[in-house]
Amino acid sequence: MSSPQIRPTDATVADLGEFGLISAVADVVARTAPGTDVLVGPGDDAAVMRVRSGHVVVSTDVLVEGRHFRRDWAEAVDVGHRAAAQNISDVNAMGGRAQWLTVSLAMPADLPAAWALDFTRGFATECAAVGAGVVGGDLSRADAVVVSVTVIGACTVSPVLRSGAAPGDVLALCGRQGWAAGGLAVLGRGFRSPRVLVEAYRRPAPPYDAGPQAAQAGATAMIDVSDGLLAEAGHLAVASGVSIDVSTGSFEVPEPLLAVGAATGADPLQFILAGGDDHSLLATFPAGAALPEGWVRIGTVGSAPVEGEPAVTVDGAPYDGPTGWTHF
Amino acid sequence: MSSPQIRPTDATVADLGEFGLISAVADVVARTAPGTDVLVGPGDDAAVMRVRSGHVVVSTDVLVEGRHFRRDWAEAVDVGHRAAAQNISDVNAMGGRAQWLTVSLAMPADLPAAWALDFTRGFATECAAVGAGVVGGDLSRADAVVVSVTVIGACTVSPVLRSGAAPGDVLALCGRQGWAAGGLAVLGRGFRSPRVLVEAYRRPAPPYDAGPQAAQAGATAMIDVSDGLLAEAGHLAVASGVSIDVSTGSFEVPEPLLAVGAATGADPLQFILAGGDDHSLLATFPAGAALPEGWVRIGTVGSAPVEGEPAVTVDGAPYDGPTGWTHF
Numbered sequence: 001m002s003s004p005q006i007r008p009t010d011a012t013v014a015d016l017g018e019f020g021l022i023s024a025v026a027d028v029v030a031r032t033a034p035g036t037d038v039l040v041g042p043g044d045d046a047a048v049m050r051v052r053s054g055h056v057v058v059s060t061d062v063l064v065e066g067r068h069f070r071r072d073w074a075e076a077v078d079v080g081h082r083a084a085a086q087n088i089s090d091v092n093a094m095g096g097r098a099q100w101l102t103v104s105l106a107m108p109a110d111l112p113a114a115w116a117l118d119f120t121r122g123f124a125t126e127c128a129a130v131g132a133g134v135v136g137g138d139l140s141r142a143d144a145v146v147v148s149v150t151v152i153g154a155c156t157v158s159p160v161l162r163s164g165a166a167p168g169d170v171l172a173l174c175g176r177q178g179w180a181a182g183g184l185a186v187l188g189r190g191f192r193s194p195r196v197l198v199e200a201y202r203r204p205a206p207p208y209d210a211g212p213q214a215a216q217a218g219a220t221a222m223i224d225v226s227d228g229l230l231a232e233a234g235h236l237a238v239a240s241g242v243s244i245d246v247s248t249g250s251f252e253v254p255e256p257l258l259a260v261g262a263a264t265g266a267d268p269l270q271f272i273l274a275g276g277d278d279h280s281l282l283a284t285f286p287a288g289a290a291l292p293e294g295w296v297r298i299g300t301v302g303s304a305p306v307e308g309e310p311a312v313t314v315d316g317a318p319y320d321g322p323t324g325w326t327h328f
Numbered sequence: 329m330s331s332p333q334i335r336p337t338d339a340t341v342a343d344l345g346e347f348g349l350i351s352a353v354a355d356v357v358a359r360t361a362p363g364t365d366v367l368v369g370p371g372d373d374a375a376v377m378r379v380r381s382g383h384v385v386v387s388t389d390v391l392v393e394g395r396h397f398r399r400d401w402a403e404a405v406d407v408g409h410r411a412a413a414q415n416i417s418d419v420n421a422m423g424g425r426a427q428w429l430t431v432s433l434a435m436p437a438d439l440p441a442a443w444a445l446d447f448t449r450g451f452a453t454e455c456a457a458v459g460a461g462v463v464g465g466d467l468s469r470a471d472a473v474v475v476s477v478t479v480i481g482a483c484t485v486s487p488v489l490r491s492g493a494a495p496g497d498v499l500a501l502c503g504r505q506g507w508a509a510g511g512l513a514v515l516g517r518g519f520r521s522p523r524v525l526v527e528a529y530r531r532p533a534p535p536y537d538a539g540p541q542a543a544q545a546g547a548t549a550m551i552d553v554s555d556g557l558l559a560e561a562g563h564l565a566v567a568s569g570v571s572i573d574v575s576t577g578s579f580e581v582p583e584p585l586l587a588v589g590a591a592t593g594a595d596p597l598q599f600i601l602a603g604g605d606d607h608s609l610l611a612t613f614p615a616g617a618a619l620p621e622g623w624v625r626i627g628t629v630g631s632a633p634v635e636g637e638p639a640v641t642v643d644g645a646p647y648d649g650p651t652g653w654t655h656f
Binding site: 039040043044045046047048049050051053054055056057058059060061062063064067068090091093094096100102103104105106135136137138139140141142143144146148150151152153155159161162163222223224239 | 367368371372373374375376377378379381382383384385386387388389390391392395396418419421422424428430431432433434463464465466467468469470471472474476478479480481483487489490491550551552567
């Protein structure tokens with residue numbers, strides 16, 4: 001359905017009304033690639049998709065304004081990209097590829113309609129970039145913007161779980177790590193540069209191909225770094241019943257993080273060890289395996305920690321700095 | 329993982345902390361039936377499920393505190409049942425059956441942890457009642473409770489869309505209709521009876537088997553009544569390019585609605601025509617088709633309305649009362 005109300009400059013979502021907004025959002029979605037194997041798209045009680053792989057991989061995430069994003073720190077289109085990216089990344093971390101996504105928006109009545117439409121455009125564009133389609137959603141009023149996303153995908157080989165790491169494996173990382181945390185630190189101090197870090201925070205660039213490639217290469221366990229590298233290493237260690245040691249010497253601290261460290265007095269390595277939101281991938285591989293392109297060895301897997309010892313160490317010693325982000 | 333912190337009497341979600349709450353919620357889910365064909369359940373980056381039907385049917389909904397439910401009007405367990413029911417119903421309205429659900433909870437830090445756990449128990453119990461399992465979710469902090477649900481299911485015959493109604497078809501309804509709206513009216517006036525209506529509002533009882541049965545019986549179009557009978561009839565009419573006439577003489581107004589009408593001065597028929605939240609099913613069937621058990625003929629399908637005429641009429645005439653609920 002076409003609508004003359006697309007991109008109203010001043011209109012709020014309440015001005016458009018529920019069905020006007022649904023129509024405008026649907027228009028935005030319809031102007032991006034629909035994804036493959038969609039038998040019934042958005043607009044009915046449910047969407048229907050053909051499944052060729054015999055299985056589905058499903059994950060869901062919620063983003064809350066003021067908690068996961070701030071409207072004054074990121075454009076709507078970037079929030080849309082990020083909402084899609086962090087969910088696509090969860091399928092990636094199983095060694096799979098995203099195929100279809102749903103997205104719900106709860107939002108204040110006085111939210112500019114352009115925000116909702118720009119968000120949708122960013123979301124749908126990020127999906128289309130990996131060949132995935134937006135197949136459904138819901139809209140409602142709320143006091144703050146709350147975005148809920150569910151992604152459905154599939155693996156070509158067996159899914160790589162968090163629980164498969166074994167002593168003797170190597171720990172490896174793929175993708176930018178610490179950049180988004182550096183950008184967040186910059187924004188939190190009221191600055192807008194280094195711009196490359198701010199952009200990394202606003203719109204992550206997860207290594208989407210790296211998940212399936214790692215699965216193919218025999219990764220034994222995998223997780224995406226959304227909450228902090230050491231925190232995610234801890235999830236792998238606990239799920240696998242192993243210990244993990246991270247070698248800080250493996251990291252080449254990128255120049256922009258050095259600059260932020262110098263300006264703020266923070267240890268730039270902290271952004272790497274405790275930062276999330278880049279959606280880099282952390283995986284373990286058998287000791288002899290050749291790491292796929294883009295993966296860097298950053299640590300080792302040992303036997304289960306003795307009672308009272310930490311599951312994750314840094315350079316062989318307990319680590320008492322922050323390890324990641326908590327939501328309560 | 330077991331946790332000694334289950335059902336703390338006074339603890340808030342912040343007291344439990346993110347991982348304590350995740351663990352407690354996961355415990356509640358683990359104590360209900362997991363659903364079938366779940367290869368990887370909650371707790372990894374994504375869940376993995378075997379698909380035997382060659383397709384998936386997917387729908388998503390968001391429920392916002394103060395908008396879709398009030399914590400002083402319904403117990404947490406009821407909100408959980410309702411959140412699951414309204415999503416399962418969307419798959420039902422395609423003629424399918426729900427198999428797997430995800431649920432996200434954004435909530436204030438001072439929310440009693442018991443609320444989150446009771447909600448989860450209601451949600452998981454409603455899923456288990458139809459043989460579906462909870463396979464994933466997310467938790468976050470927010471200023472109000474926002475619940476997001478996605479359901480995945482499958483059809484045994486072709487999905488029944490909104491767009492298949494043809495002139496000459498009959499319009500039929502299955503399930504309680506108007507009860508929840510009557511209950512809401514009662515609660516809105518500060519009363520708690522008739523109890524059967526209040527209960528119908530708090531915990532709907534959608535006719536879950538009726539969708540697949542209607543599909544099997546040759547239903548040409550179908551929708552679930554979440555926002556109002558006439559509003560949903562309008563969606564069917566527009567999607568199918570037909571007109572629909574609803575005969576009020578088809579409805580036997582149930583005694584509790586008559587009682588509410590008498591007490592409030594409202595026309596009890598209005599609850600039936602404009603009420604939502606019961607998740608009854610509205611479908612069209614070919615004129616000669618035998619309606620499956622539980623379905624009642626309530627109207628007829630005619631040719632497309634002439635420009636300027638309403639797509640839905642009541643007893644052959646335009647209707648100027650409320651037709652349903654809008655979200656902005």
